[in-house]
Amino acid sequence: MDSSPKKQGGSGELMRRFLPYLMKYKGILFFDLFCAALTTLCDIVLPKIMGTLTNAASGQGAALTVQAVLRLAALYFVLRIIDGAASYFMSGIGHIMGVHIETDMRRDAFDHLLRLDHTYYNNTKVGQIMGRITNDLFDVTEFAHHCPEEFFIAFIKIVASFVILCQASIPLTLVVFACVPLMGVVSVCLNLKLRARFRQQRFQIGELNATIEDSLLGQRVVKAFAAEEQEREKFAEGNRAFERIKTLTYHAMAAFNTSTRLFDGLMYLVVILAGGLALVYGAINAGDLVAYVLYVSTLIATIRRIVEFAEQFQRGMTGIERFLEIMDTPVAIADAPDAQPLVVREGGIEFRDVSFEYPDDHNQVLRHVNLRIRPGESLALVGPSGGGKTTLCNLIPRFYDVTGGEILIDGQNVRHVTLHSLRDAIGVVQQDVYLFSGTVAENIAYGKPGATREEIETAAKLAGADGFVRALKDGYDTYVGERGVKLSGGQKQRIAIARVFLKNPPILLLDEATSALDNESEILVGQSLDKLAKGRTTLTIAHRLTTIQNADRILVLGKDGIEEEGTHTELLAKKGIYYRLWNGLVSGQTL
Ligand code: ADP
Ligand code: MG
Numbered sequence: 001m002d003s004s005p006k007k008q009g010g011s012g013e014l015m016r017r018f019l020p021y022l023m024k025y026k027g028i029l030f031f032d033l034f035c036a037a038l039t040t041l042c043d044i045v046l047p048k049i050m051g052t053l054t055n056a057a058s059g060q061g062a063a064l065t066v067q068a069v070l071r072l073a074a075l076y077f078v079l080r081i082i083d084g085a086a087s088y089f090m091s092g093i094g095h096i097m098g099v100h101i102e103t104d105m106r107r108d109a110f111d112h113l114l115r116l117d118h119t120y121y122n123n124t125k126v127g128q129i130m131g132r133i134t135n136d137l138f139d140v141t142e143f144a145h146h147c148p149e150e151f152f153i154a155f156i157k158i159v160a161s162f163v164i165l166c167q168a169s170i171p172l173t174l175v176v177f178a179c180v181p182l183m184g185v186v187s188v189c190l191n192l193k194l195r196a197r198f199r200q201q202r203f204q205i206g207e208l209n210a211t212i213e214d215s216l217l218g219q220r221v222v223k224a225f226a227a228e229e230q231e232r233e234k235f236a237e238g239n240r241a242f243e244r245i246k247t248l249t250y251h252a253m254a255a256f257n258t259s260t261r262l263f264d265g266l267m268y269l270v271v272i273l274a275g276g277l278a279l280v281y282g283a284i285n286a287g288d289l290v291a292y293v294l295y296v297s298t299l300i301a302t303i304r305r306i307v308e309f310a311e312q313f314q315r316g317m318t319g320i321e322r323f324l325e326i327m328d329t330p331v332a333i334a335d336a337p338d339a340q341p342l343v344v345r346e347g348g349i350e351f352r353d354v355s356f357e358y359p360d361d362h363n364q365v366l367r368h369v370n371l372r373i374r375p376g377e378s379l380a381l382v383g384p385s386g387g388g389k390t391t392l393c394n395l396i397p398r399f400y401d402v403t404g405g406e407i408l409i410d411g412q413n414v415r416h417v418t419l420h421s422l423r424d425a426i427g428v429v430q431q432d433v434y435l436f437s438g439t440v441a442e443n444i445a446y447g448k449p450g451a452t453r454e455e456i457e458t459a460a461k462l463a464g465a466d467g468f469v470r471a472l473k474d475g476y477d478t479y480v481g482e483r484g485v486k487l488s489g490g491q492k493q494r495i496a497i498a499r500v501f502l503k504n505p506p507i508l509l510l511d512e513a514t515s516a517l518d519n520e521s522e523i524l525v526g527q528s529l530d531k532l533a534k535g536r537t538t539l540t541i542a543h544r545l546t547t548i549q550n551a552d553r554i555l556v557l558g559k560d561g562i563e564e565e566g567t568h569t570e571l572l573a574k575k576g577i578y579y580r581l582w583n584g585l586v587s588g589q590t591l
């Protein structure tokens with residue numbers, strides 16, 4: 001989804017999708033609009049007061065008395081008090097409504113992101129998503145309250161000035177308003193341009209974020225290869241691309257602003273010309289002309305506001321568009337409508353004629369695999385790297401869905417049970433462990449939210465982690481650093497195993513869980529895993545055959561599916577692929 005900045009739909013469609021978020025706070029919105037209406041009162045009344053004063057001074061209106069002046073001043077004073085109160089509420093309440101909307105949208109976007117599957121994350125840069133659910137939504141907030149109130153104010157002012165101007169002189173007003181459609185056409189064109197620029201800008205900042213993220217997370221590799229120059233170049237390129245698109249955006253904004261200034265000039269020119277001539281021919285008196293010019297100024301100031309807000313409007317629209325792109329990403333792996341919770345009676349797993357290809361490359365990784373893992377059995381899978389072992393494992397908890405055949409757990413198709421119950425029943429330990437930033441205890445408790453300290457320590461003991469955890473600076477309360485960088489590979493792996501002990505699932509998937517470890521850690525972690533596997537149906541993938549000798553059954557997954565099957569002793573006796581692998585006659589790569 002971040003391959004290119006694509007367009008989602010017209011502004012009308014975007015507004016329609018956004019409206020439910022806005023309407024949830026309609027009480028606040030309408031009060032905000034009411035305050036907005038109050039603030040326009042002053043602006044509308046002021047020219048009238050000035051006109052009355054001018055007419056009196058030039059002897060064309062009622063004679064001016066002290067009382068009359070005081071009355072006008074008192075009226076204006078009251079209006080300004082009302083205006084003050086209204087604008088206080090408008091800017092406070094309006095912004096608060098905006099932040100409510102932003103929070104709701106962010107919650108929904110994050111919820112949706114949690115439901116998206118591995119395929120989405122394989123193809124999406126985290127940096128791009130970050131922008132969409134942070135800065136982009138801030139633009140939506142600003143848009144959400146400023147735009148309705150600004151457009152509402154503008155509407156009242158334009159209608160009011162039109163009516164009042166017509167009272168003074170209909171022909172003059174028609175001439176002035178004739179300029180408006182011209183302005184409309186120009187601004188729509190420039191607005192579309194601006195929107196496209198904002199989209200590109202958002203996309204480019206997303207790319208830049210993704211580059212920064214990649215570079216910072218990979219600092220260890222960067223330093224190991226002394227590749228700072230290379231990273232600087234990569235970053236500079238993204239930084240320049242952002243600069244370029246921002247420059248183009250400013251050009252579009254400048255064209256936009258200039259066009260409105262020219263338009264202002266045009267309107268004043270019309271007033272000077274037509275108003276001056278009307279005065280010469282006695283068609284209008286001095287006071288009315290002063291009021292007239294002031295109303296035209298109000299009108300122009302209003303149109304300027306609209307123009308300024310057009311920019312904010314486009315920013316908001318871009319934000320909504322990018323938010324909707326997340327919301328519209330289909331959830332490919334979800335509960336079927338009639339999904340029932342999985343009931344694990346014994347924990348038997350069956351692959352029936354399973355085929356699989358990854359959605360994005362159509363290369364068949366698994367072809368018609370038939371496989372039964374008996375309840376409580378410990379089954380090991382060996383085979384060449386890239387042969388599809390991880391893929392096969394990933395199909396059981398539905399990280400991906402099979403493209404042919406079916407997988408059953410105790411006779412229940414995994415696609416017909418709820419995802420939550422399915423994943424609850426399966427414990428996964430992989431080669432690379434992800435620890436969340438937080439303490440050791442919090443990371444172990446991830447397997448069972450709300451676990452007591454006693455339960456956490458018991459799990460750690462079973463996983464062989466208790467000893468080293470206690471030796472850490474703050475024991476179980478030691479902060480593990482981002483992604484657990486403060487711990488060794490073997491330590492992280494044992495914390496991951498403790499997590500699964502605490503979760504206590506009947507089915508276990510161990511995907512090269514010890515492959516990244518040194519010999520000593522491998523032995524320690526191996527012992528913990530043996531303990532973990534007791535009494536559970538276990539599927540183990542290992543590239544070091546020594547770690548799976550004791551498995552109940554070993555399968556060799558080759559290019560043509562399952563090529564050999566048996567216990568370690570049986571397979572050695574067969575003198576086939578396994579025998580050759582065991583004796584180092586062939587490597588996993590060339591199998
Ligand atoms: P193994 O675990 O046996 O080493 P994998 O199951 O990881 O093998 O990979 C099997 C094949 O699927 C490989 O050819 C690999 O390139 C491909 N593959 C793995 N993950 C993906 C993915 N997310 N998208 C597309 N192809 C993938
Ligand atoms: Mg693998």
